Amino acid sequence: xxxxxxxxxxxxxxxxxxxxxxxxxxxxxxxxxxxxxxxxxxxxxxxxxxxxxxxxxxxxxxxxxxxxxxxxxxxxxxxxxxxxxxxxxxxxxxxxxxxxxxxxxxxxxxxxxxxxxxxxxxxxxxxxxxxxxxxxxxxxxxxxxxxxxxxxxxxxxxxxxxxxxxxxxxxxxxxxxxxxxxxxxxxxxxxxxxxxxxxxxxxxxxxxxxxxxxxxxxxxxxxx
Amino acid sequence: xxxxxxxxxxxxxxxxxxxxxxxxxxxxxxxxxxxxxxxxxxxxxxxxxxxxxxxxxxxxxxxxxxxxxxxxxxxxxxxxxxxxxxxxxxxxxxxxxxxxxxxxxxxxxxxxxxxxxxxxxxxxxxxxxxx
Numbered sequence: 001x002x003x004x005x006x007x008x009x010x011x012x013x014x015x016x017x018x019x020x021x022x023x024x025x026x027x028x029x030x031x032x033x034x035x036x037x038x039x040x041x042x043x044x045x046x047x048x049x050x051x052x053x054x055x056x057x058x059x060x061x062x063x064x065x066x067x068x069x070x071x072x073x074x075x076x077x078x079x080x081x082x083x084x085x086x087x088x089x090x091x092x093x094x095x096x097x098x099x100x101x102x103x104x105x106x107x108x109x110x111x112x113x114x115x116x117x118x119x120x121x122x123x124x125x126x127x128x129x130x131x132x133x134x135x136x137x138x139x140x141x142x143x144x145x146x147x148x149x150x151x152x153x154x155x156x157x158x159x160x161x162x163x164x165x166x167x168x169x170x171x172x173x174x175x176x177x178x179x180x181x182x183x184x185x186x187x188x189x190x191x192x193x194x195x196x197x198x199x200x201x202x203x204x205x206x207x208x209x210x211x212x213x214x215x216x217x218x219x220x221x222x223x224x
Numbered sequence: 225x226x227x228x229x230x231x232x233x234x235x236x237x238x239x240x241x242x243x244x245x246x247x248x249x250x251x252x253x254x255x256x257x258x259x260x261x262x263x264x265x266x267x268x269x270x271x272x273x274x275x276x277x278x279x280x281x282x283x284x285x286x287x288x289x290x291x292x293x294x295x296x297x298x299x300x301x302x303x304x305x306x307x308x309x310x311x312x313x314x315x316x317x318x319x320x321x322x323x324x325x326x327x328x329x330x331x332x333x334x335x336x337x338x339x340x341x342x343x344x345x346x347x348x349x350x351x352x353x354x355x
Contacts, residue, residue, distance in 0.1 A: 098262060099259060099262035099263055099265075099266055100262065100265070100266050100269070103266055162254045162255060163255060163259055163263070166252065166255070166263050167266075170263070170266060170267055170270060171270075173270075174270045174273070174274060177274050178274055178277065181274065181277070181278050181281070182281070182318070182319045182320075183319075185281060185282070185285060185318040185319050186319050188285060188289075188318075189285065189288075189317050189318065189319060189322070192288075192289050192292055193292075193322065195292075195296075196292050196295070196296055196324065199296045199299075199300070200296065200299055200326050203299075203326050203327055203328050204299075204324060204325070204326045205324070205325040205326075205327070206322065206323070206324050206325075207322070207323045208317075208319075208320060208321070208322045208323075209320040209321045209322075209323075210319050210320045211319065211320040211321075216320070
């Protein structure tokens with residue numbers, strides 16, 4: 001009886017340890033073909049049209065018609081694309097895509113799979129720049145060095161081609177410019193927030209979610 | 225002001241050995257003429273896209289400023305007319321989303337005054353007991 005109880009305790013401890021070990025280990029991203037298809041079909045109307053035109057040119061009218069008719073179902077996850085369709089879209093088409101379209105596909109992939117950090121910071125209207133500056137630098141630096149997950153790079157080997165690398169570099173530069181643009185405009189917004197807090201005589205509470213292409217910072221703003 | 229602004233926007237730094245520009249320059253050498261032209265065109269298109277985004281953001285900023293002014297006016301009006309109010313507003317601005325809460329509560333003021341009064345009274349009682 002005692003042996004049975006000890007055995008049960010050992011088994012419970014083993015499974016408990018195994019559960020916590022699994023829970024604490026970060027999950028390795030293994031994107032499914034259907035998930036990648038959803039991302040691809042999230043393209044804006046113009047590049048999506050270009051993609052289907054290319055599909056028609058390479059695989060014929062009937063295959064293109066089927067793809068056109070089914071793309072909403074692929075996007076919603078209602079229907080899963082078969083291996084051949086996935087290969088056509090993700091292995092073959094990138095070889096014949098225009099640089100512009102490749103950039104747009106890459107933009108969608110980066111948007112979906114690059115992790116955007118969330119930060120929180122308390123600032124005063126008279127010291128926000130000094131307080132925010134180090135964090136902004138960190139966010140931009142992290143964003144600039146971010147890479148698509150290894151599983152995706154392994155699956156989509158065309159990402160290692162020269163033109164895909166250039167596309168990625170152009171997108172990173174654009175995002176940096178957008179971030180800088182946002183920060184330039186923040187000055188004016190803080191002046192308005194300062195005015196608002198001043199006029200509400202301590203009764204106002206302001207939070208600003210600063211959205212940067214590489215992440216977001218929640219600012220809890222106070223006035224001295 | 226200008227100096228502070230320069231602080232906020234990070235200057236190009238050597239944190240990473242290869243910058244985006246280096247990658248473009250290096251890779252351009254390996255691309256053919258047609259591809260190089262496409263890259264140049266895309267880079268120019270991106271500049272236009274960013275300029276358009278900026279214009280849209282400025283528009284959002286102007287609208288948010290007007291809305292915030294209206295909110296201040298409304299809060300001031302309420303301040304004169306009622307003793308308890310709470311306003312929650314959210315504004316889509318150029319750089320993100322601003323959430324504002326303005327709250328005035330007579331109950332809190334009464335509570336604070338009562339707490340101070342009780343404290344003073346207790347202090348007096350303690351003093352009287354001691355002497």
